[in-house]
Structure formats: C-alpha cells, structure tokens
Amino acid sequence: MNSANYLYLSALLFTIGAVGVVIRRNAIVVFMCVELMLNAANLSFVTFSRINGNLDGQIVAFFTMVVAACEVVVGLAIIVTIYRSRRSASVDDANLLKR
Amino acid sequence: MIFNSPALSYSLLAPILIILAGALIGVLIEAFVGKARRPVVQLSVALGSLVLALVQVIRIRNLSSTTAAMGSVVIDGPGLLFQCAILIVAVISIFLIADQDNFTSSAAALPGSDEERQATQSGTVLTEIYPLTLFAVAGMLLFPIASDLITLFVALEVLSLPLYLMAGLSRHRRLASQEAALKYFLLGAFSSAFFLFGAAYLYGYAGTVSFAGIHAALVGGTGNDVILLLGIAFVAIGLLFKVGAVPFHAWSPDVYQGAPTPITGFMAAATKVAAFGAMLRLFYTVLAEAQWQWRPFFMVIAIITMIFGSLVAISQRDVKRMLAYSSIAHAGFLLTGVIALNKAGLEASIYYLFAYGVATVGAFGIVTLVRDSSGEVSDLNRWAGLGKRSPWVASAFAFFLLAFAGIPLTSGFIGKFAIFSAAYESGATAVVIVGVLSSVIAAFFYIRVIVLMFFTDATEDGTSVVIPSILTRLTILISLVITVALGVFPSPLLDFIKPLAIFIR
C-alpha cells in the first residue's frame, strides 16, 4: 500500500482534531481532540519513518506518548480544578478574562 | 550487540542538571521539611541552584560542542547567552515569587471555601511553586540549545507544563486565575500539536530529526518542498505561539491578566528568551537556506504583530493586559531580529531579549505593589495619582515604561536601535519603517500610563502601595539598575555578546 495514504490519513486526523478543538465546548473533549492531533502527528512520524527507512520517527512517537501522558496529568488537574470551582466543564463558561 | 555508553559531556549540561536537581530536592523538601521552615529552605535551594547554574554557564562560556548528549544539544555562544539571560531573569523573578502574598495558600481548595480560608489564616504558604519554577527553568535552558526536534519538543513541554499550573495559583481572583490556566493549557497543547505535526514533516523531508541533518538535506535540496514548507510553517506556529505573535497571541492577554503577577513577569520574560532563543537557532542555523520561503511570511507576521500589539494596547484599561499587548508588540520587534538573519541581528536579539526580560520582571514587580484591601489592583484608572502618593514606585514604573517605549538612555532604546539596524541591513526596510511607526503608537500608551500616574488626580478609593518586602524591593532594584546601566553604558554587555554570538551547527 502506498505510504502516502497514511500521510493523508494523518492530515485528516489532524484536521478533525483541530476543528474539534474549535467547535467542541467540553474541556475534556477539547483536550481529547488535542490528543487526536498529537496522535495524528505520531502517525506522520511513523509513516515518515517507514518512508525514510530509519527509526528516528518511531522513537519520536514514543517520546510523544510520554509527553502526552504528562500533558494529561497537568491538563486533567487543571480541568478538574476548574470544574470543581465552576461546576461546569464547558470552555465557554470560562469567560472572565477578555478584551 | 555492542552497547556504547552515551557521551553526555556532563559539565556542559551541568546548568540544566543543577536546576533539575534543585527541582527534585524541592519536591523532596515538600515531603520531608516542616511547614514552617519550608519557605526559607525552598527559596534557598531554588536560589542556590539558579546561582550555581549561572556560575556554571559563565564558567563554560568559551566552550562549544556539537556532541553533548549525543548531539541532542549544541553548546555554543548564543546558547550560553540565552541560558545566562534566562537564569538572570529567573534569579530576579525568584525574589518576586518568594513574596508569597501573591499565591493561593491551597491550590486544591475551592475558591471561597472554608478550607481555603482556614489555610490562609493558618499562614500556610504555597511552596510547590519553587520546584515548579525550577522545572520550567530547566525546560527553558534546554529549549534554546536543543539541536534535534525531539529535544526541542521535550524542552517545549518541560517548560510549558509547570507554567500551565503556575498560572492557576493566584491568591486573589482565583476563578480568573484558574481560567487563565485552562486557557493557557488548552491553547498551549493545541499549539504543541501544531509544532509536533510540523516536526513530523521536517523529519519527513530530511529523514532525520537532528538539526544538522535537516540543514544538510536543505542544502542538498533533494526533498519535497511542500513537505518542507509545511514542516517549517507548523513548527513556526508552535514557536510563534510561545512568543505571542499575531495571530497566535490570543492567549497572552488573558493569561497575563489571570496568572499571579510574579508568574506573569517570569513567564513573560523568561519564556520569551527561551522561545526566541530556539527560534533564532532554528531559523539562523537550520533553515537559513530556505529564507526565501519563510522570510516573507515572517515579515508579514512581524508587521501585523507590531501594529496589532501597539494599537490594541492603547485601549486597555488593565495594566497587566496593557503589558501583555506591549509584550505582543515587542514580540513583533524581536521578530525583526529573526528576519534580519545576520550576525548583527543575532547580537541585537540577545541584547534586546535580556534588556526586555529584565525590565518586564521589574515592571510586573511593581504591579504587585499596587493593592487595595482585596489584593492587587490592576485597573489602570485606579492607578491615577500614584505618582503623588508613591513617587518612587511610580517613577520606577515610568522608567520601565520608557524603556519599553525605547526612549534613549534606557536599555530599550539600544535594543531597538540594534535590532532595527540589523533588520535594515538585511534589506527589510518595510519592516523597519513599520517598526518605527508602531513605536510611536506604542509610546502613546506607555505615556498614557505615565500621565495617569503623574498628571491625574487620584480617585477617592483606597488604592495604596504596600511597602515592598525586601525581596520584591530587590527584584525591582536589580531590574532598575540593569535597565539604567544597559541604557547608558551598554558596551560591556554588547562586547560580551559580540564574540559569543556565533551559532555553530
């Protein structure tokens, strides 16, 4: 199978994730969309790793997973805190700071 | 299978390692030291490790190496200068951070809850901030010397994640603070995704994640240009987000306003140094040969950023937001240094970053002093008449503003001059002219604040200036002295920068 197709898939996933970030309101979902984007990037890395014939890309993918995990820790902490204070996880409710 | 032990060149990595060690000790202190003694111990450890790291950076200033940590980092003059700047800014900021009135006593407690009140009354202070700061500093130190995409990405996250948390720790207006953290985090993660995606494409283009390899591929010119350009674009977006360039700036006013002021100051100053450091390295060493593709985009972004930041700052009513927009405008000015793409541009950028960083910490330090009974007052209208009540504080703030405005005999002027002349030298005349004109607009809002402080009579409410603690005083004083010194006698620093400011690949 043509490995370019994986790239298209990755781009598609990335776009879906990015659009998701823009249109979804729930902070958790938004965050999941970001994760989707990260994984789209991972897919690209792996694909390019295959195309280029070296393993660097795959190593990066592992790093990404670790980093993403860290991000989840921090992110969830923040989201939970704000959910506790506001009783809402909608990103649209957090609108004190503007202009 | 032969297992080569990696050559890490510990002495070259020592600054980062020292900071990380300090951070880990800090975590241990949280666990083992009694509450009462924690603040002092934490501060000593943090300060000690920062100073130690700084000393180490200066000790190794004439060394250079492309092979440290198996080629993951490059130790060279500019990298060390960036590290120096970050560490100095961090040292100054740490005094400010140590003034605990700014942080919530219990981050986990609900805003307004009894739990929070009890924690506050019992005098509990938040000492986790020190290790967090040190972790962020470690990331920042790594960021400008990273020499492959993985290290760059990891450093980016290491510096960002603690900052996300720190943004949410304000004692006053906690909801806003948490909102700032949320926004910062979501948008930061979003932009990291862009960065990573771009990194994937750069890797796809070059077949390697090391900067040297990407550069070699670029010089060879065999790869797919579209993939290269998409890679550059998305990586750039990630970096531009960090420095707050338009249109990737939207987080900064909200976060600046919501975050605890000492953190805002630290973040505004140090992140900018680190991010520009990384950006300069990437675009000067790796992507310089592709300048015909990326420079036009950068020019447009720089122009938009300068104008947008200056214009919007005019109509701000909140001093922290105003400083945020000012920092956006300054990001635009600094981008001209990236565009310059010459040695003068690099020197100028380093100088500018350092001068701007120091002044920023000082300015935010002063913001922490202006308070009423419910905490910090950042509403500009209530700053009216400050010059009458506290002439010294107001004068110091005015001086920082003049430095931001680039009035001669302040550090900002030399920086602006240097960076614009470098950009002009590279032929970016239009950018320079826009830069100069937006400086006028920028001057307008700095002056507006000065007018407010000195020439407007105070409103009736009880905004007052607290007597600064010795630590805050130290922060402001050091910043002020450096800002004056760099304005009047910039030579020592310029001469220090000059021989060092040569990137090696």
Place this chain on the structure above:
Amino acid sequence: MTALLPLIGAILLATLPKGAELRAKQLAFGATLVTAASAIAMAVQFQRDNTDLQFVEVRSWIPSFGINYAVGIDGIALVLILMSVILAPIVILAGWNEAQGGRWSVKTFYILILVLETMMIGVFSATDVFLFYVIFEAMLVPVYFLIGGYGTGERSAAAVKFLLYSLFGGLLMLASIIALYVMSGDQGGHTFDLAKLANLEMSSTTQNFLFLGFFIAFAIKAPLWPFHTWLPDAAQSATPGTSVLLLGVLDKVGTFGMIRYCLTLFPEASKTFTPVIIVLAVISIIYGAILAIGQKDLKRLIAFTSISHFGFITMGIFAMTSQSQSGATLYMFNHGFSTAALFIVGGWMIARRGSSTIADFGGLQRVTPVMAWCFFLAGMSSLALPGLSSFVSEFLVLVGTYTRYPVAAIIATVGIILAALYILIPVQRALHGPTTPGNENLADLNLREKFAIAPVLAAIIALGFYPAPLLNVINPAAVHVNSQLGFTDPVPTVEGK
C-alpha cells in the same frame, strides 16, 4: 566640559532635604551661573576664524556600534550654547516662584531644569549622530515633566501632545540614522561620526528619503507649518520659564539640526527639497503671524509669533547664502532672547493678574510702568524694530534670501507688517487704554525681577547696535556650511562699490 556642570548641580540638588526650597533655588541658580561663566570663558578661547570644530573631545562610548561620546563646536554651536547657558540662570531668577504651583516639589523642578540644561549643551555640541539623537530624544522627558507637572490648564494633554509629536519625528529620524549606520558599515566600517557620514555615497533616492526622515523631525521641533500645532498648546500650558527654554532653546535644536545634519549629511537632497522647504517656511511666516493676530491668549500669541520667526530662520537656512545663513543663526540667538523677554514679562503679567487672556489686562502702563515698558521693548524686539537685535538677523535673512529667491523674500517681507499687528494689538489691549477693573493694584516689578530681565533687554539693545561679536563668530561657520554644499553667493548684476 561645561555640559557636566549643571548635571553636578542636579545631583547636588537631589541630595538636598525635602523642605529646603530656598536652598534648592539658590543652588540651581548658582549652578547655572557657574555654567554660564564657564561657557563664556570657553567662548573667549574660541578661535573665530577657524572653521574646524573646536574643543573637540572624543571618548569611546559604545564601540560595538562605533558610537562615541564625541563633542566639538563651531561658531554656530557656540552661539547657541551661549544662548542656552545665559538664558538658564535668567529663567531661574525670573521664575523664582513658578515651581510652587506644581504637582511635585520645587526641588524636582530645578533638577529637571538642570538636567535639561546639560542636555541642551550636549545636543548643540554633539558631533556623533547617535549621541545627538540620544540627547535629542532624552530631552523630551524633562520637558514633558516640566510641562505636565508644573504647567497650568490642560497641561497633561499639552505635554502628551508635545511628546508624541516629538517622538514621531524622532523615530522617523531614527529610521534615517539606522540607514546611515548600515550604509557606513558597507562603506568602510560602522560609524556615527558626522564628518565620516557626510562622505557616504548613496543614491539620490536614498538620500531624499533619509533627508526627509531628519527634516521632518526637525520641522516638528522647529516647528514649521504644518507640524506646528503642538507648540501653542505646549506654550499655553507650560510655565513661563519652561516656555522660554522650550521655545527659546529646545526648538532651536530643530533649526540647528537642519544646518548641522540635513545640510551636512544630505547636500544633494537639501538642494532638491529647497523649493518645498522655502515654500513651507514662507507659509509659516505668514500663517504664524496671521494666527498670532487672531489669538486671545497671551501665551498662545507668543507661540504663534515664534512659528512665524522659525519660518524666517528656516528660510534663511535653506536660501543658502552667506547673509541668510549667518542671519538664520543670529536669528536663533536673538529669537531666544526676545522670546525669553516676552515670556518672562508676559509670565509676570499673567502671574499677577491670574489670567492669560489678553482682554483681562488693560492700562498696565499706568499701574505697572516698568513691567509695561519691558513688555513693550520685548514686543518691539519681536517685530524686529531696527536698532534692536532681531532686526539685524531678520534683515540679513531677508536680504540673503532675496538674492536667491526674490519672490519668497518679498512675501516674507509682508510678515513685517503682520508683525506690527500681532505685537501692537496685545500692547494696546494690555498696556494701553483705561485700567481694567481688577488691575488697579497690580504690583510693579521688584528688584529680583528687574535684575532678571535687565540682561535680556540689554542684550536685545546692545546686539541691535553692535552685533559684530556674534556675527564674527557665526560668519566663518555659516560660510563654511554653504561652501561645503558648493554654494556661493549670487553675484550682483552690477558691480558696485
């Protein structure tokens, strides 16, 4: 050098305790006097036939950019420095109490004045373009605080307007300076040395643009129509003493800059733009005068007369004949004194009456004859009455301009009729006529005030009859400026005696 004396004074002043107002005044006055004395001593040593820069002093400042602390003066600079240092003590003495109404302490006022004086000396003597620019811009700060902190009325708005206008011009100039710096780097090493920059090779387009960067900055400073609108506001709001320094000295930096920088650095562009500038200058002369006639506020009126006068100076500079060039520099000096006299005496009138509206005065000649006389004499100097100092300079400018641009000179000459109107109308309203209610008990000048104004008026009269001491210093420098541009005076059509 002399420049440092007032700075030392300022530092001493800063160490004074809070309440010591009188001590602060005395110290400031003393510092300016010492400065004046040392400047005069310098003037005595000045070799007037030597067209090279004298008292040259060069110290490396920021070597990485090729920036030096480089100073040196020619005749033109010498005259302007003399004017500045002589006016400073007079301003302090004349406005002995004017700092009282300010937002801040009296001490701060004098610190600002002394810092300003330091910069004034520096700006006229700098021979390093960067140094010049730094002082040029940094000067704005003390003036800004002097207007905003110690002025009256809409002082902060006026101060902001002044600052923004000046910054706008200054930053345009910065762009030009950057370009010069970069070009010097391409042509044999980065430098800001004026003499070296003057020899840069550049295309005429570049030269034109860079010239405009400098010129607009100076035209705002000077101020030339249509960049003038900040001046009346600033003058109206500032204290008289500040106005004297602002109009008398600071604005001269604009016209001085035209000679020292525009002409020297961009000779070709200067020639290209001369017609436009002459037109602007003529418009300034007439426009300023007409607007002065239409003013109801004494300080605004004086400000508009200055706009007219600056038109003359600019015209003289760009007509580039030896008469007009010397006349222009002499004009700067004389205008400093006549405007100082107007503002100082006008300031006393305003302080006594508590109003600056001309219509509120009336019949002062009866009530306060000495003050009225001083004002009248200052006014006569402003309208360039022959026998007073301004006449010599104004006539030199006109006659010099006529030999090259007769039409401009003819139109400008109409200004002398308008000058009669703009001076005599306030003289009539304020000094003549029946005593307006509220003026009956105004006090005449006291001894301090007489001492302050006497040297100004004496200079106005003495230099009207015997301008040679100044002209002898100015001439060689002015001729040197023109000859560097390759200009020689037009030869009369008929050889006379």
Place this chain on the structure above:
Amino acid sequence: MTSNLIVYLIAIPLLSSAVLLLSGRKANKWGHLLGTLASASSFGVGAYLFTQMLAQPTEERAMTQKLFSWINVGSFNVDASLLLDQLSICFVLLITGVGTLIHIYSISYMSHDLDRRRFFAYLNLFIAAMLLLVLGDSYLNLYVGWEGVGLASYLLIGFWNQKPTYATAAKKAFVMNRVGDLGLSLAIMIAFASMGTVSFAGIEEAAPKASTTTLTAIGIMLLIAAAGKSAQFPLQAWLGDAMAGPTPVSALIHAATMVTAGVYLITRSNFIFDAAPTAQLLVVIVGAITLLFGAIVGTAKDDIKKALAASTMSQIGYMILAAGLGPVGYAFAIMHLLTHGFFKAGMFLGAGSVMHGMNDEVNMRKYGALRKFMPITFITFGLGYLAIIGVPPFAGFYSKDMIIETALNAGGIKGILLGSAALFGAGLTAFYMTRVMILTFTGTKRWDDEAHPHESPILMWLPMAILAIGSVLSGFLFTRGDALVHWLEPVVAPHEHGEHSELLPPIVVSGLALTIVLIGISIAVMMYVRRPVADVAPENVSALTKIVRQDLLQDVANEAIFMRPGQALTKSLVTIDEKVIDGAVHGVGAMAIGSGSELRKTQTGYVRSYSALILVGAAAIVLGIWVITQ
C-alpha cells in the same frame, strides 16, 4: 572730509532720552530741562558743523564719520557711519532748530501733565532717530532712523493712550508706516541683490550701470516707503488720526519733520529716480493726487488740528510732486519743506496755544473772535497763514510758486495737468486756511461759558514768534541768488536750465497763482464771514460734503479692502488651524484609538475563538505556501 562731531548730533538727545526714561520719577523736576538742553546742544553742534561746511569749498563740504562696522556678512557690509552733506545739514538744522523751539514750548504746554518727563524722553528719542534718518550714509542706516521715528511717533501719538481711540490711532500710524517700511526693505534688498551695496555712495556709482527695470523697481519701492512715512496717497489715512498726540508732537513730527522724511528719501535717491522715468512719473502722480486730496479734506474739517493735518498732507504732496519732477524740482521740494517746517510748525503751535486757552477744545465751531483774547497767537498764526497760502513776500510764496512753475513746465500734457493741479491746490489751500482763520479768530464768540480764553505764557509764544519770523523771511533768504539751489547742487544733480521751453513766463504763473488764491479767499469770506457760523456742524449738507467730511471715505475704503477681509482671514485661519490641521493630527490619534478598540473586540474571552484564530492563521499560512509552490 571727516568729522568726529557728527555722532554727537545723535548721541546727545539719545543719551538724554535714555537718562530720562531710566531715571524714573526722581527726574521729574529737571527732566524737561535736560531734554530741552539736549536738543539745543544738538542744534549747537549742528550750527557749528554748518559753519564748518560754509568754510569749505563747495565740493568738499560733505563730511563723513565712520563709527564702527555694523553688519558684515559676506559681501553685505554695512558700516555704522554718518554722512553730513548739504542736504542733510538742512534737515539737521530744521530738526534741531524747530525741535528745540518745540521743546521750549512743551515745557509750558505739558506743565500740568504728570508724565512730562516721559514726554521729553520721547521727544529726544524722536530727535535722535530723525537725525539718524537724515545722517545715515546708507539705506540701512536710514532704515534704522526711519523706523525709529516711527516708534517715536507711535509713542507720542499714543502718549495719552489711556483713551482707547488714541491708542488705536497710534497703532494705525505704526502699522501703515510699516507698509511703507515694507517698501523700504524691499528697495534695499533689490539694491543689494543687483548692485551689491546699500550705501548711497555705492548705489550712486552703480546706478548708471543698472538696468532701468531694476531702478524702476527700487524707485517704486522707495515711493511706497515715502508714501507711508509722508502720509501720501494711498497710505495717507493715519495722519489725521495722529493728531491724537499732544499738539507739540503734531507740530514737530506730523508737520515739520518726520512726515517730510519721504521727501528726503526721494531727494536723497535722486540718482535712482533720475534714471527711472516710470518711477518718477508715479511720484508726481502720487504727489498731485495727495496735494488735492489733502486740500479737499481740509475744506471740511472742523477740528483745527485735523484741518492743519490735512493741509500738511497737501503741502507734502507739493513737495513730493516737486521731487518727482527730477533735478529741476529737488531744490524746490526741499525749499518748500523748510519753509513749510516753519509756518506749519508755527501754526500748529498756534493751534496748541488756542487749545491751551480753550480747555483743549479742538472744534473750530466752538471758537470765534479769539483775536482779542490771544493777540500774539493771532499774529503769529496769521503770519503762518499768509505764508502757507502763498502771499508774497512770505516764505510760502517763494517755495510754492517755484513748484507750480516747475510743474507747469514739466512739458506737454503732463505739465499742464500737474500745473493745474498745483494751481487748483493753491486755491483750495487759500480757501481752507482762510476758513480756519475766520472760524478761529474772527466772527462772534461761540464758546461755552466754562472757557476762559487767554494768551499763552511766554515760553509758548516765544517759539511761535520765532517760527513766525521764519515764515516771513525764509523764502526770501532761500531764493536770494538761488542760494538753496546752489547749496544743494553737489547732492542732487545740477539744475539744468532751458531743457523745456517754458509754458508760461514766471511772472504770469505768479499772477495766475495769486489770482486763484484770491478767489479761494473770497469764497471762504463769503461762506464764513457773510453768513453766521453754526457751533454745530450742519447736517443738511450735500452728499459731497458728507464724503469730504469722512476724509473722502479713506477709512471706509481701508476697512472694506484690508481690515475686514483681514479680520475674516484671521478668524477663518484660526478655525482652520484648530479644525483642519490640528484636527488631522487628532484624527490620526482618534483613528489609532478607534482601530485599537475595534481590534480589541477580537479578544472575546472564549478559548474556542482563540483556537479558531490560530487555526485560521495556520490555514492562511498553508494557503500562502500553496500559492508560492504552485
């Protein structure tokens, strides 16, 4: 020949003026004496220098004194140096002589004024400036004096400036004089640009080589200058108002000396005018118009001083006319100037004496029959009257007759026109002066009961008497053996006889003139002796009379042409400056603020809009990449 004394002519009164001004009230007691002494000393020096000149041969009489180098820039070299020649000595003696008499007169006339000291200071300042005017050896030196006398005139007209109209009159005089000064400055500029010098000697030497156009231009500019200073058409309007000043001032400045400076200027510039026929033609036209204009205005004035002022204007018109006629006329212009100096100053002092006795009343309709109360004044005034209307052998007869004759002989239609104008003017002069005499001194008394007319003290009548003697004798002395004509010959080009054929023989001209004068007198007698004089000016008069009473609408015209448009221009420019120029500046500021607050709205506070912004930015970049790679 050089002389070190010339400077004292100027220095003495100048110094005295400075002393009087600076010494303050303590000098009130002796101030007037010092002033008079200064003027008299100056006269003494002048007289001494005159005798020195007489001792020299004709060609060597001119004396110079270089004081110092005044302005020396490039080729523009002007020395502060003085020139005393045959022309200037006439003026020196007139100024210091008449000036001293008027000082003496003023001691008494101003004795009740609190500011007498200041008055004498101004008078001395005037004397000094006027002397500088006639003694300067270059146009620029002359210019200093020229404006100096303007200043003195301004100060003296406005001496009683508590009265707003007086202050306005002073301002008007100064401003209109400045219009003239404009001409003088331009003349100097043109001269310098074309000939490279501004000294009389230098220009005289260069003038023959200069083009006619240049000389005409200089000539016209000088004419404007002369018109301003000498109240000639069209810059005549200030002189009537200038009568606001104390009467001795009117006598000295606005009759005898300052207003004749224009004649001096034209005569002094003979080398220019002689080579510029067009300019000369304009000079005579201006002279002719003004002599008629002044005379006509004089016929309807009820204010004695304004009547005399109108007469002055008219008489100076004669002088200008004569000066414009070239070499044949200069001497007569100067001669008329000198005789006029005597009789007009005398009459003004007479008028002052009348006012002194009549509670400062100036309206002649309130006088009448004063002959009995003020015999000396009547006699001295009467002698002046006879002189001015040109009755032989009084001074005016000689000088005016010469002018009429010269004008008639100017040749062709020009001569006839000018001659007729001069003759008609003589008739008008006779009419209005007779009217003044009748209204003031004869007829019935029309004054109020508060007035107690009485003769003035000796300090006042003595100067009047001396001037009256001058009015009687001077004409005879000047013409005896063409004394003045020959005296002036070295300065103005020699008097050339026989160039034009004489239109009428001199004796016929004199006869004609006398006849016309008689007609003028008769009409006046018919109008004011035969009919009773109303003490209020009648209202039911012809439109023409009304116009004449309004000075032939001179102020109306000035207001309509200059003042009101000027005020409108000023007002609109003030508005434009605020609204347009400053408005543009503020507009830019407002635009920046406005766009700032518009852009600020992009900061909605919603995370999703921020991320959308990032996405849009990214999309734009991708689009850009797509564009450049295609």
